[in-house]
Amino acid sequence: MLKSIISLLSLTFTLSSFAASPIDFMTFPDSFECNDKFPHYSFCDAVEFKPWTEAEKDKIKSILKEIDRPELANFYKTIKEKGITKFHRVTYSSTWFPNSKMRRAEFIRQKENTLIWVNPTTNVIGITDKFFGSNNFIDPYTKLPRDTHAILHELAHVFDIAQKHISSEIKSDLGWSWDGKNDFIRDIDYQKSQDEFKEILVYIEQDNTNKTYYEDRIRGVKYGYPTLYSMTNSHECFAELITYYVLDPKAKEYMSQDIQTKLKEILQ
Incomplete structure (x- = not known):
């Protein structure tokens, strides 16, 4: 009987470990605040933050489910503990430059937009209009x-x-x-x-x-x-x-x- 209970508990633990996605910690804020210091207002002006639609969030969550692989368990644990954990919906991508006169980092919009980007200076993951509007390519x-x-x-x-x-x-x-x-x-x-x-x-x-x-x-x-x-x-x-x-x-x-x-x- 005891052996059966231990086996059942072991099975339950195994199933629950697969049921709980390690990527559930990623969030989808609808806005982002800039200021006159950092990140400067030019960042918000350059990328144009916007609220998520439910369809957009569902698409990203579906992809996260696809890349929820066992070999990435430590990968996600590291991101959760020390990394950037927010997906932001933006219109464009940007680049930054030092404004030595004002002693601050400022941002300008990039002409060639990307699908998705990470800005390590502001700790923002931005997903652009282009991500949702471009034709999808199936890898060979x-x-x-x-x-x-x-x-x-x-x-x-x-x-x-x-x-x-x-x-x-x-x-x-x-x-x-x-x-x-x-x-x-x-x-x-x-x-x-x-x-x-x-x-x-x-x-x-x-x-x-x-x-x-x-x-x-x-x-x-x-x-x-x-x-x-x-x-x-x-x-x-x-x-x-x-x-x-x-x-x-x-x-x-x-x-x-x-x-x-x-x-x-x-x-x-």
């Missing part, structure tokens, strides 16, 4: 929508920020070196990879973003990385590697064993 390897990758990618940046930019500490383990002027990836023709990335950006100018994403993936994998974009700098590389290491069942076929070992160590 993961068979998941681009939106799913985008959310996990930005959460990987949050995870990085929560660990005081661990991506800078481990970039050598992820294949990066320094030549005295610039970072580059070892053991490949790095300049060629960057030239290829510039080539595929032409498709965006032709309003064919799906072609860009497709070529970005196919060509990146040939170099042993998930995307050409992941090869542009070590911070984006970190976020892309985590995203595809978790979501792409073929990742172990093209990522080096050294990179896989380091990612597994970080996530555990």
Whole structure:
């Protein structure tokens, strides 16, 4: 009898651990306050915060459910304890600059808007109009929508920020070196990879973003990385590697064993 009770309790605990999503701590505020110091009013003016619709929140929650993977348990625990935990609905993205005369950071709107962004200076995750208005691309390897990758990618940046930019500490383990002027990836023709990335950006100018994403993936994998974009700098590389290491069942076929070992160590 006692054995049966212990077994039942064990089963109940196991089921409850799967039922409680580790991403339930993420919230969806409808507004954000700026001031004359920090974050300056220019930040709110640049990105234009707006309230969420229920349909928009449901879409993000659905994606969070999709990326609620067991191997990311410590990843989410770290974000919950030390990271950014609010999704904000915005119209645009922004960049900042130091106003030395006024002794403050000010912000301006970016011309090329992104789907989703993280601003480490203001601790804001912004999801833009473009995220909800663009055509979704199905990844050729993961068979998941681009939106799913985008959310996990930005959460990987949050995870990085929560660990005081661990991506800078481990970039050598992820294949990066320094030549005295610039970072580059070892053991490949790095300049060629960057030239290829510039080539595929032409498709965006032709309003064919799906072609860009497709070529970005196919060509990146040939170099042993998930995307050409992941090869542009070590911070984006970190976020892309985590995203595809978790979501792409073929990742172990093209990522080096050294990179896989380091990612597994970080996530555990």
